[in-house]
Amino acid sequence: MIKTKVLVIGSGPGGYTAAFRAADLGNEVTLIESHKTLGGVCLNVGCIPSKSLLHTAEVINEAKHANELGVTFKSPKIDIDGVRKNKEAIVNKLTGGIQALAKARKVKVISGYAKFLSKNQVSLDGTDEVIEFEQCIIATGSRVTKFPMFPFEDKRVMDSTDALMLDDIPKRMLVVGGGIIGLEMATIYDALGSEITMVELGNQIIPVADKDIVTPLFKKIKKTYANVFLNTKVTKMTAAKKGIKVQFEGKDAPESDIFDKVLVAVGRTPNGLLIDAEKAGVNIDKSGFIATNNQMKTNVDNIFAIGDIVGQPMLAHKATHEAKVAAEVISGKKTGFNALTIPSVAYTDPEVAWTGKTEKELIEAGVKFDKGVFPWAASGRSLSIGRSEGVSKALFDAESGKILGMGICGNHAGDLISEATLAIEMGCDMSDIALTIHAHPTLSETTAFAAEMAEGTITDLMPPRKKK
Numbered sequence: 218m219i220k221t222k223v224l225v226i227g228s229g230p231g232g233y234t235a236a237f238r239a240a241d242l243g244n245e246v247t248l249i250e251s252h253k254t255l256g257g258v259c260l261n262v263g264c265i266p267s268k269s270l271l272h273t274a275e276v277i278n279e280a281k282h283a284n285e286l287g288v289t290f291k292s293p294k295i296d297i298d299g300v301r302k303n304k305e306a307i308v309n310k311l312t313g314g315i316q317a318l319a320k321a322r323k324v325k326v327i328s329g330y331a332k333f334l335s336k337n338q339v340s341l342d343g344t345d346e347v348i349e350f351e352q353c354i355i356a357t358g359s360r361v362t363k364f365p366m367f368p369f370e371d372k373r374v375m376d377s378t379d380a381l382m383l384d385d386i387p388k389r390m391l392v393v394g395g396g397i398i399g400l401e402m403a404t405i406y407d408a409l410g411s412e413i414t415m416v417e418l419g420n421q422i423i424p425v426a427d428k429d430i431v432t433p434l435f436k437k438i439k440k441t442y443a444n445v446f447l448n449t450k451v452t453k454m455t456a457a458k459k460g461i462k463v464q465f466e467g468k469d470a471p472e473s474d475i476f477d478k479v480l481v482a483v484g485r486t487p488n489g490l491l492i493d494a495e496k497a498g499v500n501i502d503k504s505g506f507i508a509t510n511n512q513m514k515t516n517v518d519n520i521f522a523i524g525d526i527v528g529q530p531m532l533a534h535k536a537t538h539e540a541k542v543a544a545e546v547i548s549g550k551k552t553g554f555n556a557l558t559i560p561s562v563a564y565t566d567p568e569v570a571w572t573g574k575t576e577k578e579l580i581e582a583g584v585k586f587d588k589g590v591f592p593w594a595a596s597g598r599s600l601s602i603g604r605s606e607g608v609s610k611a612l613f614d615a616e617s618g619k620i621l622g623m624g625i626c627g628n629h630a631g632d633l634i635s636e637a638t639l640a641i642e643m644g645c646d647m648s649d650i651a652l653t654i655h656a657h658p659t660l661s662e663t664t665a666f667a668a669e670m671a672e673g674t675i676t677d678l679m680p681p682r683k684k685k
């Protein structure tokens with residue numbers, strides 16, 4: 218039997234961060250992972266490979282539009298094996314790096330699938346190996362949600378993992394789900410040459426974000442893709458010889474159509490029900506989420522949980538912060554997860570990012586707010602890079618002027634949103650942002666301009682109202 222002080226189950230961004238921080242704080246740590254490499258969904262089949270392919274897509278799209286700059290490139294010749302190899306090299310570098318960091322910290326890495334036997338023991342599924350622990354951090358993440366009525370047994374019906382494998386470039390591809398995964402994968406396949414149809418159940422793409430923030434992206438994909446159907450449901454999918462026959466229910470969609478491949482991206486399900494956590498006395502809800510307090514402790518004193526398994530948003534950067542809290546609490550530090558906001562980013566073209574409260578959340582909560590909206594068509598830097606469709610929106614408390622939220626659509630929105638996230642954490646107000654000198658000409662200026670629009674001090678556009 219292996220004995221350890223701290224056992225971490227799962228090596229995604231949450232799990233490896235927890236293991237490394239716990240080791241750095243002097244604990245003896247064991248990390249169990251069932252996948253052949255460390256890094257979890259994010260590094261192996263999520264954030265990293267998708268970003269590598271999105272960069273390939275960006276290069277293709279930039280070259281396609283270079284004629285507007287007076288430079289013409291020939292149509293790209295896509296070597297799909299080369300694209301895949303580049304993606305795999307990046308993934309291998311990062312997963313290998315995690316392995317090396319584990320070794321350097323003397324974290325014991327065990328390969329296998331852990332299932333709880335009790336509040337101090339797990340076994341490795343399919344073996345008689347038992348690991349005894351004093352403290353445990355569950356970081357087993359989530360998996361793709363699969364509707365049983367879709368024929369996933371047919372290789373032409375893909376989830377995001379299959380789509381990232383890039384087996385081929387289908388001629389006609391249907392993307393079910395206009396959330397972040399659907400939109401990012403559609404961006405990739407569209408650039409590689411597939412004709413995309415997207416179907417979304419809600420009345421807008423990325424339904425959780427404000428509509429005005431996703432509108433520039435929506436307008437672009439409406440123009441580029443064969444079809445984008447909103448308020449539409451896929452009612453049936455059958456595998457036929459000619460392709461996957463899909464039936465729709467929606468005002469604008471046809472009754473049915475046939476596609477060479479279908480990507481289903483309708484959300485992710487937490488893995489809480491797969492690890493026998495109930496044998497340790499851990500409460501799990503019926504969807505598979507495990508509740509914790511703000512020290513990431515479950516209802517069982519020596520068992521912690523972090524990442525996708527503890528709730529929305531299922532984002533790597535939330536998991537890493539929760540991981541540090543769990544590792545520090547185990548090490549006797551008085552700490553907790555007290556982040557005021559967790560930013561969200563869709564790495565589409567243009568990117569969409571938001572942080573803090575959305576406008577619709579403020580309206581629903583009856584909060585009185587001021588808003589500054591800056592259209593990037595008035596940004597010299599945005600026009601210089603050939604883009605004019607972006608928008609930055611900042612939301613401020615009507616009384617105190619404190620920033621409550623921000624939404625950005627445009628190139629590098631995912632990088633730009635960090636300023637507003639820091640501003641929320643620091644309790645900045647409108648003038649803090651407007652009076653901070655932003656370098657010119659940069660895209661980051663658009664954040665200050667949004668604050669100036671709210672203040673009425675903008676000069677690069679007509680102010681919506683005079684400064685009092």
Ligand code: NAD
Nearest residue numbers: 394395396397398399416417418451482483484485531562
């Ligand atoms: P999602 O929940 O973000 O989006 C799924 C979409 O599918 C929703 O808009 C929903 O309305 C729609 N939908 C559901 N059922 C449908 C149906 N039958 N027909 C048509 N549309 C339907 O889920 P996702 O895009 O699969 O992403 C899963 C998780 O992974 C999310 O938590 C996301 O935040 C995370 N993720 C994050 C990033 C990132 O940070 N860039 C990237 C990928 C995934």
